[in-house]
Amino acid sequence: MSTKWLISRIAILAFTWWVLAKGAYDSWQVGIPAISAAIYVDYRLFRPQTNRWSLGGFIVLALFFLKLSVTSGIDVVWRTYHPRLPLNPAMVEYPLRLTSAAARNLFVCTVSLLPGTLSAELGAHSLVVHVLEVDGPFRKELNLIEDRVAAVFRHPVNLDDHKARTD
Numbered sequence: 001m002s003t004k005w006l007i008s009r010i011a012i013l014a015f016t017w018w019v020l021a022k023g024a025y026d027s028w029q030v031g032i033p034a035i036s037a038a039i040y041v042d043y044r045l046f047r048p049q050t051n052r053w054s055l056g057g058f059i060v061l062a063l064f065f066l067k068l069s070v071t072s073g074i075d076v077v078w079r080t081y082h083p084r085l086p087l088n089p090a091m092v093e094y095p096l097r098l099t100s101a102a103a104r105n106l107f108v109c110t111v112s113l114l115p116g117t118l119s120a121e122l123g124a125h126s127l128v129v130h131v132l133e134v135d136g137p138f139r140k141e142l143n144l145i146e147d148r149v150a151a152v153f154r155h156p157v158n159l160d161d162h163k164a165r166t167d
Helices: 003-020 025-045 055-081 101-113 138-152
Strands: 090-095 117-122 126-131
Touching (some): 003 025, 055 101, 055 138, 101 117, 101 126, 101 138, 126 138
Antiparallel strands (some): 090 126, 117 126
16 A cells, blocks of 8 residues: 555545534544545555546646536526527437546546536446537537546547547
8 A cells, every 4th residue: 555645545534524524623533433444445445556647637627627617507508598498408429538447437527517418328438428409519528528637647548530429
């Protein structure tokens, strides 16, 4: 077990416990065993890997996510209040280029958190996404999100041009 991994987990979980307990000192008699159990389960289920992530890539992804959240939110509000309700929803199969489980998980969660999209099913090599406008620029946005997630994990992505299929 890596010391750096252990210290980071203790710090993250202790901070989380401190926030949840609102700083109450008497809660640590429950918090320390809970943190220890969480670290044990985390280590047993998800062994620490040697692949590293990029802080710069994470910052770029976070800023890009904020930008997309605002623009997508405005688009959803516009569609909601438009008299004709311009929607053309569809389930779209998006072929994934990411191979790392952690990178795929971050990609799926990011897509689900954005207004107007929802990750519906994760397959071995694809992700089914519900979109509000099948003719919109969602393919380009998914490619950009995937590229930025790959940069977070320093993950090489398959640069083949791929097109999403609609059902």
